[in-house]
Amino acid sequence: MDYFPIFLLIAGLMAAFSIYLIYLVKRGIDGVGFLLVLYLTGSMVVMFASLSVFFSSPNQVTEAVALASNSAYMIFGLIPILFNINKKVKVRRWYTILVFAGLMALSEAFMGQTFFTMVTKQLGNPLLGVENYWYYAVMISEMLFTLLYSFKSLTQPLRNYLIIALPIMGISPVILPQVTQYVNDTIWFNASLMIIATILIYESLYRDRLKRTQETMTSLELMLVFSFMMAGIFTYFLTGSWYLFDASMLGGMTWFIYRAINGPNHVKGNYMKDSKWTFSFILVTFIMEWLMGGVLDFASGNFSTGVRGFLSSLGLGFVNPLSYYGLGSLFDFLSIFGSVTGSTWFLVMMGTEMGMLALFRIREVKFRENKIRLALMVSAYAIYTIYLPNFSPLSSKIAFIPYMWSMGLGTLGPVASNYLIPGIIGTYVVSAVLSFLFGSRQICSVTCTAPTMYQGTFYESLKSYNRTSRLGRKTLSSRLRPWYKVIALVVWGSLLAFAVLSFLNQDGVINVTILGNDPTVFLYSFYFNFLWYVVFISIPFMGSYACVTQGWCSWGTFNQFFGGLGLFRLRVKNPDLCVKCETKACSEACPVGNTDLPGKFIKEGEFKSMRCIGVGDCMEACPYENIRIYDFRSWIREKLGSNGT
Known part of the structure; x- marks a missing residue:
C-alpha cells in the first residue's frame, strides 16, 4: 500500500x-x-x-x-x-x-x-x-x-x-x-x-x-x-x-x-x-569541541567505529581499568582524552574557530607590527601545526627537520639516535637562536598553538582575570615567584628524566615503558594533550597565559630563558611621557600581567624580562604610542646608524 x-x-x-x-x-x-x-x-x-x-x-x-x-x-x-x-x-x-x-x-x-x-x-x-x-x-x-x-x-x-x-x-x-x-x-x-x-x-x-x-x-x-x-x-x-x-x-x-x-x-x-559562569561556558564549549573532534575523526576514518574499534584506535592504548590498583582507569581516561585533543581534526576545528577570532582582532590593532604578527600567528597554525605534519609531502620527514620537533622532546616520537641530530638538537638550537634574536615571541606569540587560542578577540579579553582571579593576582609583575620555579623545574626534570629513559630504551640498554608507551610519548600526551587544556579551560581561576606565568610549558620556559638573555626588549621613545601618564594602560593590557611595565619604563626607558613574550598589547594600549619593540632588527639598524627604537 x-x-x-x-x-x-x-x-x-x-x-x-x-x-x-x-x-x-x-x-x-x-x-x-x-x-x-x-x-x-x-x-x-x-x-x-x-x-x-x-x-x-x-x-x-x-x-x-x-x-x-x-x-x-x-x-x-x-x-x-x-x-x-x-x-x-x-x-x-x-x-x-x-x-x-x-x-x-x-x-x-x-x-x-x-x-x-x-x-x-x-x-x-x-x-x-x-x-x-x-x-x-x-x-x-x-x-x-x-x-x-x-x-x-x-x-x-x-x-x-x-x-x-x-x-x-x-x-x-x-x-x-x-x-x-x-x-x-x-x-x-x-x-x-x-x-x-x-x-x-x-x-x-x-x-x-x-x-x-x-x-x-x-x-x-x-x-x-x-x-x-x-x-x-x-x-x-x-x-x-x-x-x-x-x-x-x-x-x-x-x-x-x-x-x-x-x-x-x-x-x-x-x-x-563572572568567573564561575565564564568557566562553565568555556568548559561546555570545550566538551562540545572535544566531542566534535572525535566525531570528525570517526567520520574521516581516523577512529574505527564501535567501542572496540575506538579503543583500538587510541594513541596510548587501552588497559583494564581495574589494573594497577585502579590506576588503569586514570590511564585510560588520559588515553581517550589525549587521542582526541591530539588528533588532526580536533586541531583543525580548534584552529578554525580560534584563527577566525584572531583574524577579527587584526581589524582592531593599530600597529602594522602587531597586524603582521597576528597574521603570521594564524598562518603558522595552519602551516606549521596542521599542514606540514599531517598533509604535506614532508610529513614523513618532519621528525628529522630542525625547528619541527617542537614543544618538548616527546612531540614526534621517542628519543631515538637517528632523531637527535638534526631533528631534536637542531630544533632546540635553532629555536634558542631565534629567541635570542627576536625574543620568545617567535614561539609564544607566533608558532605555538597557544597564542592562536589565547589572542583571538574573546579569549584575549579574558586577561582581565589576571587581576581578578586569586591565582592570577599572584602572578602579577615580571618577578618570577618561587612556585613558578618549582613548577618549571618539575616539568623540566620529568621531561629530561623521561628523555633519558626513552633514549636508553631505543638503544636497547633498558626496557622501561608506561603501560606499553615510550616515556616521552606518554609525558608529551599528558602535558600537551591534557594538562595544557586544563590550564586553558581554567583561565577564569588561573588567569590568562598561565603556561607562561606559572611555568607549565617546558618549550615556553626554554625559549623565554633565551629570550631573556637576548636582544629582545620593549623600549619607550620618551620616558617623560610615562611619568605623566595617568592611565598606566600598558600594564593593564599586558596578557601575562607584567604590571611593573610603567615603573621600568620611567626608570630605565625600557622593559626586559623573560616573561615578556612580545604580544604587543601594551603598544596598542599606550595613549601616547610611546612603546616600541626592540630586537635583532633594531640592533642591525643601530649598527647601520639608523634609529633603533
Whole structure:
C-alpha cells in the first residue's frame, strides 16, 4: 500500500494546526485559553502515541488501549479547563511555555513513530519517530514560522543564534539514517555550521563585553544543545544507535521554539566579571569541541567505529581499568582524552574557530607590527601545526627537520639516535637562536598553538582575570615567584628524566615503558594533550597565559630563558611621557600581567624580562604610542646608524 499521500496529508494538517497553536501562544493568549492550547497539544501526543501502539500490532486489545487512552485524556484533560472556565487564571509563565514547546516536539515525534509502525508493523524505540523526514518537515516548518513571527521582538544575539541553529537542527543525519553517504555529509555540514555558530557566540559576547549584562545564559544554553547533539553522534559511532541523538533533537527543537516564543534568558551577566559562569561556558564549549573532534575523526576514518574499534584506535592504548590498583582507569581516561585533543581534526576545528577570532582582532590593532604578527600567528597554525605534519609531502620527514620537533622532546616520537641530530638538537638550537634574536615571541606569540587560542578577540579579553582571579593576582609583575620555579623545574626534570629513559630504551640498554608507551610519548600526551587544556579551560581561576606565568610549558620556559638573555626588549621613545601618564594602560593590557611595565619604563626607558613574550598589547594600549619593540632588527639598524627604537 502506498502510504505517501496519507502521510503527506497528515503531516500537512499537523504542521498547519501546530503553527496555529504557536501563533496563539506567541500572540499572548492567557488564562483558560492557554490551558486549552496545552490540552490540544497534549491530545496530539496521546493520539499519535496510542496509534503507534495500535499500528504496530493491530488487534482488538491494542484498539481498545488506543480508544481508552484517548477517551481518558479527553475526559480528564478537560477537568482543569472546566474548573477554571469562569475564573481569571494566569498561567503564561516560562515553564508553561516550555511545556508547550516540549509537547509540540513530542507530538511530531509520535507522528513519525505512527508512520513507521504503519509501514513496518513494528514499534521500535520510543524516539524512532524522530528518524524520518516527516518529523523534520513538520518541525522545521513550525520552527521557521516561530522564528519569522517572533523576529522583530527578539534581541539581535538571539536572532543570530536561532538563525544558525535552524539549519543545524533541520539538516539532520537521521532524516535518512540508512544512507551512509548522506549521514557522513550531514555530519560534516553540521560540524561546519557549529564552528560558525561558536565563532558567532564568541563574537557576540565580545562585542558586548563593556555592557553591564549580556546574553550569557542564552549563549550557554545553545552550547549545551550543541554538546548534546555532538554527544549523540559520538555515541552513534560507538554503539550504532541514534537514540541519544534523537533525544538531543527533541531537546534542541524544544529549546528553539521556547526561546523564539519567550525571548532570551532573563538571567544575564558579563563574562569578564563572572568567573564561575565564564568557566562553565568555556568548559561546555570545550566538551562540545572535544566531542566534535572525535566525531570528525570517526567520520574521516581516523577512529574505527564501535567501542572496540575506538579503543583500538587510541594513541596510548587501552588497559583494564581495574589494573594497577585502579590506576588503569586514570590511564585510560588520559588515553581517550589525549587521542582526541591530539588528533588532526580536533586541531583543525580548534584552529578554525580560534584563527577566525584572531583574524577579527587584526581589524582592531593599530600597529602594522602587531597586524603582521597576528597574521603570521594564524598562518603558522595552519602551516606549521596542521599542514606540514599531517598533509604535506614532508610529513614523513618532519621528525628529522630542525625547528619541527617542537614543544618538548616527546612531540614526534621517542628519543631515538637517528632523531637527535638534526631533528631534536637542531630544533632546540635553532629555536634558542631565534629567541635570542627576536625574543620568545617567535614561539609564544607566533608558532605555538597557544597564542592562536589565547589572542583571538574573546579569549584575549579574558586577561582581565589576571587581576581578578586569586591565582592570577599572584602572578602579577615580571618577578618570577618561587612556585613558578618549582613548577618549571618539575616539568623540566620529568621531561629530561623521561628523555633519558626513552633514549636508553631505543638503544636497547633498558626496557622501561608506561603501560606499553615510550616515556616521552606518554609525558608529551599528558602535558600537551591534557594538562595544557586544563590550564586553558581554567583561565577564569588561573588567569590568562598561565603556561607562561606559572611555568607549565617546558618549550615556553626554554625559549623565554633565551629570550631573556637576548636582544629582545620593549623600549619607550620618551620616558617623560610615562611619568605623566595617568592611565598606566600598558600594564593593564599586558596578557601575562607584567604590571611593573610603567615603573621600568620611567626608570630605565625600557622593559626586559623573560616573561615578556612580545604580544604587543601594551603598544596598542599606550595613549601616547610611546612603546616600541626592540630586537635583532633594531640592533642591525643601530649598527647601520639608523634609529633603533
